Amino acid sequence: MTDLDLLVLGGGTAGLVSAVVAGGLGARVALVERDRTGGECLWTGCVPSKALIEAADLAQRMRRADRVGLTPVEPEVDLADVMAHVRAAQRAIEPHDAPERVRAAGAEVISDEATFVGPRRVRLAADGREVTARCVLVSVGSEPAMPPVPGLADADPLTSDTVWGLTTLPPRLLVLGGGPVGCELGQAFARLGSEVTLVERAPRLLAREDPEVGELIAARLRDEGVDVRTGTALTEVTGGGPWRARVEGARPGRIDTDRVLVAGGRRPRTAGLGLRAAGVALTDRGAIRVDARMRTSAPGVYAAGDVTGVLPFTHVAAHQAATATLNALFLLPRHVRYLSMPYAVFTDPEVARVGLGASQARNRWGGRAVVTRLDLAEVDRAVAAGRTDGWASLVADPAGRLVGATVVAPAAGEVIGELAALIARRGRLTELYRTVHPYPTYALAAVDAVGEHLQRRLLTPATRRLTRPLLTALRAAARTS
Ligand SMILES: Cc1cc2nc3c(=O)[nH]c(=O)nc-3n(C[C@H](O)[C@H](O)[C@H](O)COP(=O)(O)OP(=O)(O)OC[C@H]3O[C@@H](n4cnc5c(N)ncnc54)[C@H](O)[C@@H]3O)c2cc1C
Ligand SMILES: NC(=O)c1ccc[n+]([C@@H]2O[C@H](COP(=O)([O-])OP(=O)(O)OC[C@H]3O[C@@H](n4cnc5c(N)ncnc54)[C@H](O)[C@@H]3O)[C@@H](O)[C@H]2O)c1
Numbered sequence: 001m002t003d004l005d006l007l008v009l010g011g012g013t014a015g016l017v018s019a020v021v022a023g024g025l026g027a028r029v030a031l032v033e034r035d036r037t038g039g040e041c042l043w044t045g046c047v048p049s050k051a052l053i054e055a056a057d058l059a060q061r062m063r064r065a066d067r068v069g070l071t072p073v074e075p076e077v078d079l080a081d082v083m084a085h086v087r088a089a090q091r092a093i094e095p096h097d098a099p100e101r102v103r104a105a106g107a108e109v110i111s112d113e114a115t116f117v118g119p120r121r122v123r124l125a126a127d128g129r130e131v132t133a134r135c136v137l138v139s140v141g142s143e144p145a146m147p148p149v150p151g152l153a154d155a156d157p158l159t160s161d162t163v164w165g166l167t168t169l170p171p172r173l174l175v176l177g178g179g180p181v182g183c184e185l186g187q188a189f190a191r192l193g194s195e196v197t198l199v200e201r202a203p204r205l206l207a208r209e210d211p212e213v214g215e216l217i218a219a220r221l222r223d224e225g226v227d228v229r230t231g232t233a234l235t236e237v238t239g240g241g242p243w244r245a246r247v248e249g250a251r252p253g254r255i256d257t258d259r260v261l262v263a264g265g266r267r268p269r270t271a272g273l274g275l276r277a278a279g280v281a282l283t284d285r286g287a288i289r290v291d292a293r294m295r296t297s298a299p300g301v302y303a304a305g306d307v308t309g310v311l312p313f314t315h316v317a318a319h320q321a322a323t324a325t326l327n328a329l330f331l332l333p334r335h336v337r338y339l340s341m342p343y344a345v346f347t348d349p350e351v352a353r354v355g356l357g358a359s360q361a362r363n364r365w366g367g368r369a370v371v372t373r374l375d376l377a378e379v380d381r382a383v384a385a386g387r388t389d390g391w392a393s394l395v396a397d398p399a400g401r402l403v404g405a406t407v408v409a410p411a412a413g414e415v416i417g418e419l420a421a422l423i424a425r426r427g428r429l430t431e432l433y434r435t436v437h438p439y440p441t442y443a444l445a446a447v448d449a450v451g452e453h454l455q456r457r458l459l460t461p462a463t464r465r466l467t468r469p470l471l472t473a474l475r476a477a478a479r480t481s
Contacts, residue, residue: 012039014139014305023106116274294324344413355404372453
């Protein structure tokens with residue numbers, strides 16, 4: 001096979017998008033996947049976690065039904081049944097990511113493991129064949145990192161790869177890591193009935209976000225019974241199930257637990273791929289180094305998705321892959337632009353982000369940066385639902401163009417898309433305000449945050465010095481007419 005336009009390594013989100021786009025454009029393309037097509041998103045990431053969160057959310061609503069005047073009930077949770085719901089969601093989505101769909105788009109699918117043996121030359125492990133192509137896209141994803149904590153690897157730790165195989169709820173669950181995985185799954189397991197302790201080395205949860213985001217999520221988790229220990233590192237695990245975890249930091253000591261769930265970050269899958277033979281350079285953190293066109297250091301070799309270490313989210317992987325594919329096939333110079341790339345963490349409340357934060361904007365423009373914010377307590381939909389934890393904050397450049405937003409709210413992940421679209425078209429805050437939104441929705445948190453800003457800026461004594469004489473004159477004219 002030497003006359004391929006494109007060889008795609010890895011059939012997760014990035015690889016599937018690339019193969020389908022390239023096949024659809026008439027390219028000769030082959031995708032190599034060593035496991036099941038669909039990758040992390042379908043099998044161990046977004047889909048199972050959101051299905052689990054849905055069950056956990058309902059359990060919590062049943063437990064807290066008195067919040068809306070109903071009789072609360074403690075849900076009976078059989079984790080095997082909940083996991084059956086998770087698998088049903090995966091089965092329903094699976095055809096979309098299946099090899100048949102890729103083949104129907106005109107791409108070949110090879111079930112094998114690929115390793116580079118030279119520039120744009122790959123060996124297939126089982127088949128033994130070598131395959132070359134004009135261009136290669138590396139989209140082999142990432143895997144859970146195992147923090148080097150003595151005894152941890154021997155404690156049969158769960159990860160986001162394996163937690164879906166549980167059939168009974170661990171009575172006590174120690175979650176290592178307070179990033180998106182630890183917060184989403186920690187909250188879900190607590191809501192389903194596990195006694196959860198969440199240990200995070202950094203001083204707060206969701207450390208990439210503004211400090212008050214992590215503080216709010218920690219407060220919510222504590223309110224729901226999670227023992228949140230920030231500024232705390234896991235240093236040793238001993239025992240034989242149950243396990244004894246030793247922690248150092250804010251509250252040093254011992255935590256007894258039935259299972260440990262490791263959510264301590266992810267590692268790009270670059271080891272053993274023969275990238276040196278391909279001439280592909282890595283970053284300090286072991287990810288494939290790419291430029292804005294998704295080119296690697298090796299001519300004709302592109303990379304996309306988690307393996308690049310840049311914003312590891314499904315929609316980012318898909319966008320990077322589509323860009324890389326067009327650039328590779330047609331020698332185009334298209335850039336991936338990250339300023340308008342949103343993401344959401346599906347805790348309750350959800351945390352959604354796009355673009356610059358307030359401090360980044362102030363560093364760039366000083367006092368000329370526009371920052372406006374509205375708490376959910378001011379948003380009628382949130383008040384009516386009794387779900388007022390959260391806020392929307394928007395950041396604009398001195399000309400009033402939106403450059404960033406944070407929304408912490410129920411359905412924040414739905415709200416952020418509109419703000420991302422506004423940033424992408426370099427739109428102004430006033431454009432958002434002038435767009436009539438349905439009432440009462442959570443989206444109005446962002447719109448009314450702009451309203452607050454405009455009110456502060458426009459409805460001032462200086463404005464009234466202009467409008468009052470005009471109004472007086474108009475009144476006088478009306479009297480005499
Ligand atoms: C618990 C959890 C929840 C998440 N939730 C969300 C969410 O809600 N929203 C969101 O946007 N993102 C979420 N993510 C992140 C998201 O899952 C990833 O960003 C995305 O799936 C990455 O896609 P990818 O194509 O880069 O890699 P992957 O999906 O990992 O695909 C890589 C593929 O390459 C194959 N492969 C590896 N090596 C080889 C080889 N040598 N030869 C052949 N094949 C190979 C693998 O088998 C795999 O199928 C979540 C992640 C986790 C862990
Ligand atoms: N909703 C979503 O889109 C979603 C959901 C889940 C995951 N993801 C993706 O998966 C990626 C990985 O998520 P993650 O949460 O595993 O990683 P992460 O890097 O975001 O968080 C890991 C946390 O573990 C902590 N940690 C590591 N070792 C520790 C130790 N010994 N003791 C105490 N704390 C320790 C780190 O300080 C860090 O805060 C994310 O970057 C995200 O892109 C996305």
